[in-house]
Amino acid sequence: MAISAKMVKELREKTGAGMMDCKKALTATDGDMDKAVDFLRENGIAKAAKKADRVAAEGLAHIVTEGNQAVIVEINSETDFVSKNENFINMVDQIARHILKTNPSSVEEALTQQVEGTDGSLQDFITNQVAKIGEKISLRRFAIVTSGENETFGAYIHMGGRIGVLSLLSGTEDSQVAKDVAMHAAALNPKYVRREEVAEDEVSREREVLKQQAMNEGKPEKIVDKMVEGRLGKFFEEVCLNEQSFVKDSDQKVGKYVASKGAEIKTFYRYEVGEGMEKREDNFAEEVMSQVNK
Incomplete structure (x- = not known):
């Protein structure tokens, strides 16, 4: 017919x-x-x-909160075009909710768990989605966070899912404060909450680099150590959330802003889609024409 x-x-x-x-x-x-x-x-x-051997470095970061639990996930596709597809968006939400419900300890465990309403595992579910959507899809990472008494989540999604940040604050139930922290982390990309979390070998390496810089500048040796400690403070300001200047008020540090609300930052997770991954470079026009000419 x-x-x-x-x-x-x-x-x-x-x-x-x-x-x-x-x-x-x-x-x-x-x-x-x-x-x-x-x-x-x-x-x-x-x-x-x-x-399976294709590079999937596009996709979405997504956050789901239910009661005192929240999950942030990164799920990858091969192209940005597919990541904006409604089927893909719905699939990401389904997977996030499945992970929040089943509480796996790793990606490997998550992929083996049965998906409610199906006879198969999460890996089977994703494979079926690959069939429908037509690109490699992969669950890259996730984090599940549980809040306690007088604690609250902050969830922020930037650029439609390019960046997702989930924060957890204690000492407050004001979700807007927690969201402000998440928004700040999305913009300035801190690596740690506080300087005590920075590994000693990382601090030592930075101290050595700063010392060599000062020596190369011809600074007197007797003031080099003092200069290094001053510059090391700048390093902590760059990598530690509490010590960064708050994006909504540059006159105060994030830690001071949060403390002014009677709160403290317990943890945060910042996922930027594809960070650290090799991205494919395609000619979209050629890809479309290749489909038309089939």
């Missing part, structure tokens, strides 16, 4: 597969919509294994 554009559009909306793949599926199944869905799944799952 003749395959209409309306049929192709309907199948694409159901599955998230590409237009040309939808047309092929409908042609192969003589226009039977249900069989075409199965056709795409079967062929898509077969193709999913071939995508």
Whole structure:
């Protein structure tokens, strides 16, 4: 039977597969919509294994909070285009809620746990999504945080999911203060909450670099140590959340701002999608044309 554009559009909306793949599926199944869905799944799952070696460095950071628990996840796709797809966005939320409910201790454990309402594991669920969406998808990392009495979460998502920050403050139940901290962390990218958390070898390495810099500047040896300690303070201001100048009020440090609200920062997680990963560089126009010419 003749395959209409309306049929192709309907199948694409159901599955998230590409237009040309939808047309092929409908042609192969003589226009039977249900069989075409199965056709795409079967062929898509077969193709999913071939995508395993591709680089998936795009995607979304996402946060879900329920009661006294919250989870932040990073789930990757191959292209930014797919990460904006409604099916992908819904999938990310499903996975985050599944992780929050099952409370796995690692990504490896999470992938083996059964997904409610299905007969398979989270890995099976993701593989099925690869079939529908047409790109490699991977759960890169997550963190589950539990709040205690008089503690609150701050959740902030920047640029539609490019950066996600989950903070936990004690001594307050004001979620806006916690969100302010999360927003600040998204902007200035601290590595630690306080200087005591910085590893001693990292501090020693920085101290040695600063000492060498001062010596190379020809500074008198008797004042070098004092200069190094002063400059080391600047280093802590760069990497420690409490010691950074607050983005909403540069006249005070983040730690002082939080303390003024009777609170303290317990921890935070900042996920920037694809950080530290090699990203693929594609010509999008060529990719589209390659699909049209199939």
